Amino acid sequence: MTTAFTLTAQQPKKDEPINTVSFRGIVDVVYVKVQIDPKTNEGKLWVEAYVGKPERMAVNSRTYMPKWQGHIAAPWAKWEGKLKPFDDKTIVTVDIKKGRSIVKINEQPSAKNNWTVTIEISDQPVEPDDYNIKINW
Numbered sequence: 001m002t003t004a005f006t007l008t009a010q011q012p013k014k015d016e017p018i019n020t021v022s023f024r025g026i027v028d029v030v031y032v033k034v035q036i037d038p039k040t041n042e043g044k045l046w047v048e049a050y051v052g053k054p055e056r057m058a059v060n061s062r063t064y065m066p067k068w069q070g071h072i073a074a075p076w077a078k079w080e081g082k083l084k085p086f087d088d089k090t091i092v093t094v095d096i097k098k099g100r101s102i103v104k105i106n107e108q109p110s111a112k113n114n115w116t117v118t119i120e121i122s123d124q125p126v127e128p129d130d131y132n133i134k135i136n137w
Contacts, residue, residue, distance in 0.1 A: 017084035038085040044075040099131035
């Protein structure tokens with residue numbers, strides 16, 4: 001099964017850090033993880049897939065074909081602009097634009113989890129569906 005993803009960071013005004021990421025993909029069960037180091041503002045995104053592994057995704061309109069180690073995709077970190085860092089006051093929210101089933105934040109970023117947010121997309125019934133979500137912080 002081929003699963004497609006699209007991940008797009010919204011372009012902020014000049015010199016403002018990025019604090020919104022749009023994610024779109026035809027998925028079954030995946031965990032989308034975003035990690036941002038609060039000291040360096042360096043961020044990475046990766047996907048953990050337990051039902052079907054996506055062969056291709058697009059990040060900021062650029063094609064990304066992940067290499068998989070088990071159920072974890074190699075991280076992508078080619079952001080266009082600086083990311084707004086996560087800190088103790090960060091609360092990540094998700095707006096569901098499209099998708100028929102479960103989209104939820106399993107874990108907010110904190111020092112305990114190395115400043116990583118985990119978003120679960122779990123499609124029911126078993127067949128994959130098209131999801132479009134907006135991640136905000």
